[in-house]
Amino acid sequence: MARLVVISNRVAVPKARGAAGAQGGLAGALNAALKKHNGIWFGWSGQECDSFTGDISMQTSDGVTTATVDLPHQDVEEYYNGYANATLWPLFHYRLDLTEYERTTAKGYERVNEQFAESVTPLIEKDDLVWVHDYHLMPLGDRLRQRGLKNRIGFFLHIPWPPARLFVSLPYHERLVKTLLSYDLIGFQTGEWLDSFLHYCRKELGAEVDEATGRIAYEGNETVARAYPIGVDFDHLMEQLDTGEARQAAQRLASSTRHRTAMIGVDRLDYSKGLPERIDGIGRFFDRNPDAVRQLVYIQIAPPSREDVESYQQIRTVLEQKTGQINGARSEVDIVPIRYVNRGHSLAELCGFYRVSKIGLVTPLRDGMNLVAKEYVAVQDPDDPGVLVLSRFAGAAQQLDGAVMVNPHSPDDLAHAIETALDMPLSERKARWEDMIGTVRDDNVHQWTERFTHDLERVPCP
Incomplete structure (x- = not known):
């Protein structure tokens, strides 16, 4: 050899x-x-x-x-x-x-x-x-x-x-x-x-x-x-999901949502990930569904990257402004619709967060593959899986056809996809997940x- x-x-x-x-x-x-x-x-x-x-x-x-x-x-x-x-x-x-x-x-x-x-x-x-x-x-x-x-x-x-x-x-x-x-x-x-x-x-x-x-x-x-x-390393993800760290992270998120549906996005702070466009789509969703602030909470985890490059500094500023505007307009004294986390988490913690999030948003403007999409699918509960909302411009879209596909440039399209995911019956969620899990597990x-x-x-x- x-x-x-x-x-x-x-x-x-x-x-x-x-x-x-x-x-x-x-x-x-x-x-x-x-x-x-x-x-x-x-x-x-x-x-x-x-x-x-x-x-x-x-x-x-x-x-x-x-x-x-x-x-x-x-x-x-x-x-x-x-x-x-x-x-x-x-x-x-x-x-x-x-x-x-x-x-x-x-x-x-x-x-x-x-x-x-x-x-x-x-x-x-x-x-x-x-x-x-x-x-x-x-x-x-x-x-x-x-x-x-x-x-x-x-x-x-x-x-x-x-x-x-x-x-x-x-x-x-x-x-x-x-x-x-x-x-x-x-x-x-x-x-x-x-x-x-x-x-x-x-x-x-x-x-x-x-x-x-x-x-x-x-x-x-x-x-x-x-x-x-x-x-993804499927077996390693399963090992992480079975750790106390993952279970604790899942419990923290579940208990803090106050019975609202958790929707999650995990991305490097990079303009290719379509984060400002994603926040615009979420804003459009709340504009059309103002009462949904008591039904849905969005968690955006976006650790910084390449902070010496000016375009990366700009996107962080834009993202903070957009999330602040939506939270300012839609928050109540006990509820914030968007949680913006500007730091990284361990893989075990992320597995726990993915597990209890019933919607996963992966909406890059362009991506070679995007393994977050596959990680999200991998760790879902087979008896009650979440819905993956996926940009058709991510490489992963060519394999994960059970996702709800979106045009990340369209706030209206993304808002509609969130509505679809929220209203999706269990039978369809399971069918979509089963269409994807074999590829995620076997093409590792x-x-x-x-x-x-x-x-x-x-x-x-x-």
Whole structure:
């Protein structure tokens, strides 16, 4: 069995021995795959330094080795806060209005990818499988090839791939995609994002594309592109749901709602999540149903992210204003219609909150997948499941067809979906949940890692 080398922007350092099982989600699945393959996980430590030295900090815990490097402040600003999160992130989420095009940040992005390649190359052995993750490191495969690596190298994009008509707004877009074609296998969350990439390769590069197999032939190289929808760690969620922490969280929420129906949203504080638009839809619902403040309470958990980026500061301000306006207009002395929580909670607590919330709102404007939707479905009571209200623009919508689908840009559509969920009879709630739970349980994150690494092992070496 080939050894696995995972490369990502950040590294989840494993827990101490005996506590590794506490990790869930993507980090837990990758750690399990690395342990199985006796692998290494390489990336940025999250720490800053005066100048880049390439010095690697190695740590081995519970059979997984992590290797991290520090980055200078300038690199963090240009590569991470700049090109990755102020250029690629908004563009790939269809937000041209927020996309910044700066030559200096683009150079910083390429520089850090060069530094990653320089640092990790000595760690990669001849027969290793190399798996690179996400938009931060798209050029990395090309930089590894330039250093003579003949290994099988795969790449997975966790976010959407935009249509060609949007992507061509990126300066030097051809060069970026050509670097992606240095990978042997490219994975996308859904068939929609895969189709957009194949269309670009055919239309803008003139590559030979086989739609049926995902094979892309360009300038003597062949790459395979396929969809690999990521899932949740179902068994880990069940373990968390069975903890005292989860039960206590469920009891706290249930007792505090005063017999009102709890409706929940859990999102990073990010403009792609459609939070202001969601609050507008909730406001429209209360406008049409003013007495519903005694029937429904909405809990929005939105931990902050990327607080150094101005657009993220703005969305927090807007969200606070909108929730404040609705609460000011609709609250009574003993009732507040919206609870806005601007901090994170443990997975066990979230499982408890999901369990007692009879409506789950997952309404991003655009999302590669969105695992909150799958987490919500996973932990519902089979005898009395809640209703998932899901944006049709989330990748998860292609799998979870038992959800109530909405257009997140339409307050009226969202208000109507909330009304539908509130009035839905138990028989329909159970039927919808049963349509989704099999996919959530079986197409889990461990199956995802197995499928990708299995296919990567079988692509021809360059």
